[in-house]
Amino acid sequence: MKNYTFTKSQELFRRATKVIPGGIYGHYSPVVLVPPEKYPFYVSNAEGSRFRDADGNEFIDYMCAYGPMVTGYNNPVVDEAALKQLKKGNCTTGAPPVMVELAEYLVDLIFSMDWAFFAKNGGDVTNYAVMIARDATCRKKILAFKGGYHGVESWMQTPGRHGVIEEDLKHIIRLDWNDYPGLEKVVNHYENDIAGLIATPYHVPAFSDSVMPESGFWQKVEALCRKNGIVLIVDDIRHGFRLNMQGSSEYFGFKPDLVCFCKALANGYPISALMGTDALKTVVSRIFHTGSYWFSAVPMAAALANLKAMEQMQAPETMLAIGKELFSTMKRIASDYGYHLAVTGAPSMPYVRLTNDPSLMLHQDWCAECTRRGIYFTPHHNWFVSAAHTREDILQTLDVVDEAFKVIKKKYADRFRHEAPVESEKENCPY
Ligand SMILES: Cc1ncc(COP(=O)(O)O)c(C=O)c1O
CATH class of the missing domain: 3.40.640.10 (Type I PLP-dependent aspartate aminotransferase-like (Major domain))
Structure with missing residues (x-):
């Protein structure tokens, strides 16, 4: 699988810092994308469930513009x-x-x-x-x-x-x-x-x-x-x-x-x-x-x-069903690698977190490894599913998720074995 690079995004951001306070402000700020060098900052175009960044990399989008995209970009x-x-x-x-x-x-x-x-x-x-x-x-x-x-x-x-x-x-x-x-x-x-x-x-x-x-x-x-x-x-x-x-x-x-x-x-x-x-x-x-x-x-x-x-298109029911299938499978893949993926909230907008490392470094690294392989996950905000996410998207996502777990498992070996309990997950869990 190809690892993306973000040269144009970074160049645009350098230019932006000279003329826009903070370069990019608010919830789009790179401050929340950890580590920022593994994330794109600028989106050039989008279609359905996917967007292309300024470097031409394609992503399946699980942030959906932080919520507004619901029936597909350019519907x-x-x-x-x-x-x-x-x-x-x-x-x-x-x-x-x-x-x-x-x-x-x-x-x-x-x-x-x-x-x-x-x-x-x-x-x-x-x-x-x-x-x-x-x-x-x-x-x-x-x-x-x-x-x-x-x-x-x-x-x-x-x-x-x-x-x-x-x-x-x-x-x-x-x-x-x-x-x-x-x-x-x-x-x-x-x-x-x-x-x-x-x-x-x-x-x-x-x-x-x-x-x-x-x-x-x-x-x-x-x-x-x-x-x-x-x-x-x-x-x-x-x-x-x-x-x-x-x-x-x-x-x-x-x-x-x-x-x-x-x-x-x-x-x-x-x-x-x-x-x-x-x-x-x-x-x-x-x-x-x-x-x-x-x-x-x-x-x-x-x-x-x-x-x-x-x-x-019964969009809410569709999104809930897609999310349910996707995130329950992701939880299983995580556990195959010895990790616990906590998924809280509704399957159409879940908050996802690896609980094994309380510092959240492991979780950030895993999200970034997914993102640089074309599956856009941010580490500290709830994600969004849209009614435009397809079966092909789900299968591609699960492949990348598996690959990213392989990468972090190799990198950290058994360093993170601790699994923190997640109280709210039990009563929440529609998965
Ligand atoms: C629950 C909730 N309330 C209010 C707002 C504010 O909306 P806006 O950023 O469009 O002003 C947001 C934005 O994310 C939100 O998630």
Whole structure:
């Protein structure tokens, strides 16, 4: 198998550092790709489940643009709808008719929600949801879970981050995931001062295993919120349409007041959506909230076509089935080499980690060995499966996975025999 080199990526990055702060910022930064010399930084083109980097290397992509790619890069159905709309108009002086069509479609699709509001990024709508909760309740405090990510607004950040001041976080209370008694205690303590609770459907903390909600957790949280007049906000930005088509709260059997969608909505076209119940509609209409591109028609047409395509191809079920097969086989291959591969979260967006080396060097090395053979795995973020991943992709992936285990086994021999237990894996495990 060919080992890739990344000369052009590295040259582009050198040029970038002179004119772009950090070269590449945020979640695309090489800082999270360890060791960076074994990763491409620039993607030239993409098709289906694969992309080519600036050096011409081809990869089967298990990051899917960190979530937005769901029905395949350059999906002809989605692109055709987007191009058709582009020819008619995109960013114009007035809302496009397709906006109404998309809102109607979403309201029909997401049973428990009565209206839709569109923006661009996930953070636009998680931030708006918090504003709505505060305005609706005339309260200040927001509950969230430790390690939960909701975007880059200052209130969403962890204390001590650059650019964040104490006051930004003054009314944010972070709790332990799945700790219902802890949540109840905080709610009782603050009595009538909690505006909202925001959480992802299951817990996806950065650099850590994913954790499913304990049985009955969401139902208890929902009842507690109802009893205390707290607005329940589901951040479905990452999970949305990778568990089911009706919203992840439906999947886990509870009813929130507000749901935030983004990533998989339009297969990469920039759009996010906040959906909510009738009870909050008046509040939403009185809060001024907008953006220069929030009425762009092209992403709306793309979202409509993508949602229809996802429904038709039963995309969530397809992704869950692909992931289940792929990751259970990967676990078996790992164990044949004497390693333990922990796979937590849903099979359509699992967090994967070799547990034998707590320093994570072994895991990083294995991910990099897969990547430089054309299977793009990052070491410290959950991966994504798309409905465009094929049987051929799975077989090629498993070949490379096997080869990469062979390489690290030879390199480290029996140095890493320790297998750390993974608590959340047991209760999680749909594999
Ligand atoms: C769960 C969750 N919430 C919110 C966001 C923020 O979305 P965006 O980066 O589009 O603002 C993300 C982005 O990764 C996310 O995963």
